[in-house]
Amino acid sequence: MSNSNPGPRRRRGSDQPTLKQVADAAGVSPITVSRALNTPERVNEATRARVIEAVDKLGYVPNLVAGSLASASSRFIAVIVPSLANAVFIEVIRGLQETFEARGYQILLGNTDYDLDREYQLVRTFLGWSCSALVTAGLRHSDACHGLLGHWDKPVMEVMELGEALDLNVGLDHQEAGRCMARHLLGRGYRSIVYVGACLDRDYRAGMRFAGHCQVLDAAGLDAPLIELDRLGSLEAGAAGLDQVLGDFPEARAIHFANDDLATGALLHAQRLGLRVPGDIAIAGFNGLPLGQHVTPRLTTIQSPREAMGRLAAEQVLRRLDHQPVTQQQQDVGFTLMVGQST
Amino acid sequence: MSNSNPGPRRRRGSDQPTLKQVADAAGVSPITVSRALNTPERVNEATRARVIEAVDKLGYVPNLVAGSLASASSRFIAVIVPSLANAVFIEVIRGLQETFEARGYQILLGNTDYDLDREYQLVRTFLGWSCSALVTAGLRHSDACHGLLGHWDKPVMEVMELGEALDLNVGLDHQEAGRCMARHLLGRGYRSIVYVGACLDRDYRAGMRFAGHCQVLDAAGLDAPLIELDRLGSLEAGAAGLDQVLGDFPEARAIHFANDDLATGALLHAQRLGLRVPGDIAIAGFNGLPLGQHVTPRLTTIQSPREAMGRLAAEQVLRRLDHQPVTQQQQDVGFTLMVGQST
DNA sequence: CGCTAACATGTTAGCGCTACCATCTTTCTA
DNA sequence: TAGAAAGATGGTAGCGCTAACATGTTAGCG
Incomplete structure (x- = not known):
């Protein structure tokens, strides 16, 4: 029986071009392409130009999932709030989002609906995504959630209120x-x-x-x-x-x-x-x-300075991620009484 | 020189327990653990119980990055809006979020600041995360963005307005x-x-x-x-x-x-x-x-029915993801004139 | 009792990328 | 001019999981 060789087992990934293909097109090794894209200063300028050319020609889009797996860290920031129906949280999110996005981090937004069990589930999921940090609204969490976050080695930021926090804390009294x-x-x-x-x-x-x-x-x-x-x-x-x-x-x-x-x-x-x-x-x-x-x-x-609170929280987290010293683990953003004509 | 054998090269990932460790603890193979967690109906009840026990004992949290890489798909839905400062988009997002989250999908939120180049960048990033679908506000995109999305094989939903769409479209005139x-x-x-x-x-x-x-x-x-x-x-x-x-x-x-x-x-x-x-x-x-x-x-x-628009859009996308026929590629959610006393 | 179908579990081989170490080249120093 | 230091690039080996196939085990049937 001269059956044709079944050949090596094949899986279909996405049919997008890969680093390897870009590398072949540019006549370099895959790792060089990786460096040209992620740490351009570590690659010769001429080489980098050839790589960029190949990237454009092939329409290469980096597979961030693979990158995160290999490096054991994503550029995700988990953000957990109790509600999206409340303008207050939206403004905090906006401050966070602006600041993190400018530094190339992507927000992963979760909504607990004021349910601590739901929060625990979200935290589990987010840890599974190898987030770089987690920001959550409030100091109250379920025991299970405390357990998870207590053992986690990435920055945890609790916003909105002040008190005994897991790690970083920005809020008001x-x-x-x-x-x-x-x-x-x-x-x-x-x-x-x-x-x-x-x-x-x-x-x-x-x-x-x-x-x-x-x-x-x-x-x-x-x-x-x-x-x-x-x-x-x-x-x-x-x-x-x-x-x-x-x-x-x-x-x-x-x-x-x-x-x-x-x-x-x-x-x-x-x-x-x-x-x-x-x-x-x-x-x-x-x-x-x-x-x-x-x-x-x-x-x-x-x-209450909500957007500023989001920005400040993000900055503190970024400082931690950059391995810079965090001056204060806890920061009070304060509030201002605005006397109108209604009293 | 009787130097000690350097041994195989080691990398440290996160020091979280892995599927393999759960498998060992439960006395089964890794794939069985995977099945017990993802497709429980394909695993014997007794086995499943032992697996769950091991998961709880070790505090195992599945690494979703690895899972997505292996399966070439994440449960992310990319959502792109021009602004978070506008209540209108927030409400659409809420409709989307509610509906997708109930089905186990996670929203990846992006904000273009009304900039089409920024939108292109976001789309690139999101494609890199192997999103299951993409929802974007509006029908106007840069050429580069059209190019990317045109060749993409996952559902694309354009919301807010009606017109000539890439794929699915829910909005109003x-x-x-x-x-x-x-x-x-x-x-x-x-x-x-x-x-x-x-x-x-x-x-x-x-x-x-x-x-x-x-x-x-x-x-x-x-x-x-x-x-x-x-x-x-x-x-x-x-x-x-x-x-x-x-x-x-x-x-x-x-x-x-x-x-x-x-x-x-x-x-x-x-x-x-x-x-x-x-x-x-x-x-x-x-x-x-x-x-x-x-x-x-x-x-x-x-x-304008904003939250409902978000829900409807999400439902259409989910239908597509479930391989169910989508009745209408384009859906008009309409609007209602509300006559007050200001005219 | 032999055969098949349905179920339950295991083996193997990647997914696409980056960490780690090694190698080679160029530049600088004494 | 040797030797060290810095710069540029490459080879190998995974990261932790799941798809695809293979195998074993039980039930169902005439």
Whole structure:
């Protein structure tokens, strides 16, 4: 039986040209092509030119998966946030993205939907991609997640809040922010103040602000009633929150909202109801979104530097990745009380 | 010289446990572990249990980079948008992300900053990651980018607008949207109508809406003056746009803004100036953002189903990835004229 | 009981790239 | 001019996983 030789086993990869083919076309070895593309300064200029020519001719696109496997590191940065529906996280992401992208890193975005188990799953997946670093919103994680990240040898950055962190930490003190606004309202002479939040178990940073708020009111010997809405921040929810305050606490003279979406929703709703702000009811928010600064009366709120927080976090991580000393593991980006006409 | 044998050359990868180690711990071969994790139905239940046990004991995290290299495909979906500063793209991304993540795909997000060369670079990078599909906002690409995507054998989805697409296409007809609003304004009796846009060369979809707007005004024998602002949509820019209209076209009775951010900024600014809307000047927008629906008077605008567009696009891509027939390569998600009190 | 089909598992050979070491050439120094 | 140092390039051996094929094992059938 003169059967034809079955030949070596073949697999089809992608049919894209490979480094090897570029090398052949340029008359050099594969490693030289690799160097010409990744560390051009280590290759003779003339050689590099020939390589680039071959790359263009063949339409070569480097296989980054193979490169990452061989070098045991990708240029991915894992970024984990609880929600994409909240402008706050989007702005932090923007700061991160800008800064990392400029340095050739690619963001891998994950959304936990405020679920710590989901976060753990995302972390697992992202570790599987040999990310160069991981940035996550918040200091609260599941035990399993702590276990994974604790043993990981790459930079871990926790943003948004300050506290006991795994590694790097950039954020602001939410409790102090809550105290700050409560003090402002007291300073304005309000004594009957209601806090309105939404899902404080999930948006626990708002819960921390509420805690600060309570401290100040307690110290002044005042009640600190809370109304908790069952859906996250939105203009609609804010309007509903105002209605609830008017119903449950007719004596209320000021409302401290957990965020600007709620506060602005309430403010616009108050106008529709014919209520004067702050004459009939004062309204304060948190975040400093543009929205609240363009309504009349302008919203009193606390500005948090979100995009800057993202940028700073990225810079710290990059410094670590460049093996430069990180001056401070923890950095407070602070906040600014912006007094508008709504209080 | 009885030097010790240098032994085989060693490289350190990550010191994470590997499939092989799990296999040894479970007393099976590596491929069985692979199958137990990826295609559990192809492995005996008892074996699978032993594998899972070993995985947990060792804290094994699969190396997805290696898996992707071996299988020549990652579970990445490349998503390219021109900006993260615009709520519109965020909402489309949210629709995409939700749908893809539920099916175990990971979004790779890229931001072109409205630069087609940047888009080409991103596409190159993403192809290098063996993405399963690519979703990009818009139908306009550089020639180089067309070249790359034209030869690519994975699904390509272009969203936001409708037209001659590379492969799949989900969006809406912006020119028709422009016509629709112009007709509405004419129907309301306005004759002196100014269009205010921002960077129409970059936000060319707004340019398409302007083109539709012009058609309708032309047909009615009316002028269609344009004011173009030099920064992208924001409340501030909208306020500036109103000022410019009042200065340059004192006879203007209505302003058709390119988007809701501009329109709402102008509306709030008009209130600060003491102008009646629509009595002194009518204002219309585009997008149907919540913002515009909560000001008084409520903004007349055109609602585009952004999150739904993202979901639909993702579903079409998934259908293709599942080798199911795609009923329509092109799908129009339409839009809705929402008449408020601002016109 | 022999034959086949379905299931379960293993063996082998890469996927395309880069780390590591080796080699060769050129330049500089004493 | 020898010897060292620096620069340029190449060979080899994996990185950790899965595709493709091969083999063994059990069930099903007349």
